[in-house]
């Protein structure tokens with residue numbers, strides 16, 4: 715999670731947003747605070763990151779997003 719971007723509003727570390735029906739692994743990662751589940755309705759321009767204060771934003775770097783999600787869904 716070292717590469718997660720900081721919130722542009724408050725500077726808290728970003729947590730990736732997952733859309734869609736969560737798998738059990740995704741629910742466990744969400745319970746651990748590694749991802750945030752936003753449900754099945756995907757907006758036209760979905761935000762990719764959220765923070766502890768529930769700001770949401772998009773980042774340009776999809777590679778970082780994918781890497782952080784992969785790390786979050788990996789079992790420790």
Ligand SMILES: [Zn+2]
Nearest residue numbers: 721724765769
């Ligand atoms: Zn924030």
